[in-house]
């Protein structure tokens with residue numbers, strides 16, 4: 569918590585210092601620099617591949633895990649899958665891999681499972697604690713065989729928000745982290761639609777918008793430049809949300 573307050577404090581001081589130059593041309597460049605600075609400091613201080621997000625006791629689980637952003641996908645195709653219990657749902661693994669995969673829910677459930685009770689923090693100012701279960705992303709990526717030159721993982725989603733499909737991304741460090749899981753259970757039950765049924769990523773060391781719901785695809789790429797708006801995520805492309813949202 570101390571480290572987090574320190575980072576928040578430094579961020580606030582930095583932003584305060586930027587106030588007068590808010591309109592200048594190099595403001596954007598500065599903010600980008602601050603973001604990689606944040607990522608670097610985060611790692612230097614030990615929030616690296618080994619450092620774990622806090623885990624809680626099952627008794628601390630929030631009675632209701634609210635939904636945010638899309639809570640109903642509202643597409644015929646999705647509704648048909650949902651009504652059939654997602655028996656034909658597939659998540660693809662593609663891009664810079666040796667063996668592209670198409671995993672069914674059965675495949676996902678057959679993999680070794682990790683259960684973790686974590687706190688979800690949304691930038692909009694709310695948090696919830698939930699128990700998530702699913703295979704580690706690292707396990708899935710090992711099955712596919714990550715090729716040299718893969719630097720990022722893109723996550724594709726079934727929902728469309730204000731005319732664009734939701735998507736997210738992370739680097740290989742976070743992709744291989746033990747707490748990064750493809751969750752199919754929340755508090756021991758299949759995910760409700762509002763929380764991303766049938767599959768959603770948990771990227772526990774980052775803010776809520778980095779946890780894509782309604783997962784349809786996992787894609788390994790060398791660079792984010794040619795993906796959608798080029799900033800690595802739905803919100804990153806259309807708002808000031810940072811790509812690296814470490815907490």
Ligand SMILES: Nc1nc2c(c(=O)[nH]1)N[C@H]1C(S)=C(S)[C@@H](COP(=O)(O)O)O[C@H]1N2
Nearest residue numbers: 634635636637638690725734763776780781
């Ligand atoms: N596909 C998809 N994933 C998404 C979103 C969304 O709108 N669509 N919203 C994001 C945001 S901002 C948050 S805070 C969390 C909310 O997760 P929840 O609905 O399970 O509370 O999902 C994230 N992942």
Ligand SMILES: [Mo]
Nearest residue numbers: 690691776777
């Ligand atoms: Mo959020």
